[in-house]
Amino acid sequence: MKNKLKTTIGALLLLAFTVIAPMHAQNKVLIVGIDGCRPDALTAAQTPNIDKLIKKGAWTMSAQTATISNSGPCWTSMLTGVWFDKHKVTTNGYKNPNLAEYPHFFHRVKEQKPNLKTYSVVNWQPIHKILQEGDADIYNDLSNDENVTRRVVELLRDDNPDAVFVQLDEVDGAGHSHDYGPTIEKYLAAIEKADGEVGAMIAAIKDRETYRKENWLILVTTDHGGSNYGHGRDIPEHTTIFYIAQGKRVKKGKIKHPVNVTDIAVTAMQHLGIDMNNEWNLDGKVSGMKK
Numbered sequence: 001m002k003n004k005l006k007t008t009i010g011a012l013l014l015l016a017f018t019v020i021a022p023m024h025a026q027n028k029v030l031i032v033g034i035d036g037c038r039p040d041a042l043t044a045a046q047t048p049n050i051d052k053l054i055k056k057g058a059w060t061m062s063a064q065t066a067t068i069s070n071s072g073p074c075w076t077s078m079l080t081g082v083w084f085d086k087h088k089v090t091t092n093g094y095k096n097p098n099l100a101e102y103p104h105f106f107h108r109v110k111e112q113k114p115n116l117k118t119y120s121v122v123n124w125q126p127i128h129k130i131l132q133e134g135d136a137d138i139y140n141d142l143s144n145d146e147n148v149t150r151r152v153v154e155l156l157r158d159d160n161p162d163a164v165f166v167q168l169d170e171v172d173g174a175g176h177s178h179d180y181g182p183t184i185e186k187y188l189a190a191i192e193k194a195d196g197e198v199g200a201m202i203a204a205i206k207d208r209e210t211y212r213k214e215n216w217l218i219l220v221t222t223d224h225g226g227s228n229y230g231h232g233r234d235i236p237e238h239t240t241i242f243y244i245a246q247g248k249r250v251k252k253g254k255i256k257h258p259v260n261v262t263d264i265a266v267t268a269m270q271h272l273g274i275d276m277n278n279e280w281n282l283d284g285k286v287s288g289m290k291k
């Protein structure tokens, strides 16, 4: 009888812990952007880590990026939550971005929650031209995707990040050198390498000592596609992107509504508990999350 009582109390405590604990979990975000990765090629490649995210997560292979499908305008739309008519980045030269009105979402995070730790780790350095003083700890002297991944794994292991943006560049490099598409072997091989890097970052999250007290949202996406050794045009091969969201708050399955590259900043901010002001005039919306 005593044992039974003990078991019952134990079960109740476990239940209370599992119900209450997530409410107090610290919400965190990892965004991994795989530069120039076409969704049809992602589907054709052997990507066990990304496949697992898709299986457990919310996803679409028909999201849309900017009609000027170059890295500068597309990454800026992803990270500000608005299109280039507002942020004004229309080339990879990043001339005069309208940061005062449309800053990187880390800027909003820091304004409302200055204690949150934000990191931006990229291979392609111009992405950081839209960061302002104090927006994030940045790493950009990394030269290849392996170094990017190693740095991300280290900071997930040794530090306490709340929001991490990562850009891997080598898939786009393979597209420019060997062409883009689901039948180009060297392009698929680059995607498969990137999948391993995504897997290493996810493993580092799960290895965190505090993982059980944390509620990670993992977003994996790309800035644009490509064809004929390039990109930049307003054609489906260049503007169709994928969006994958995984975490406890995600609504599992294929996302039925249209998803845009601008949704990433907004979804990340919502997960981090940022109070989004209508005056910010954001174009993105929350995608793939439960109501």
Ligand SMILES: [Zn+2]
Pocket (backbone or CB within 6 Å): 035, 036, 070, 071, 072, 172, 223, 224
């Ligand atoms: Zn790009």
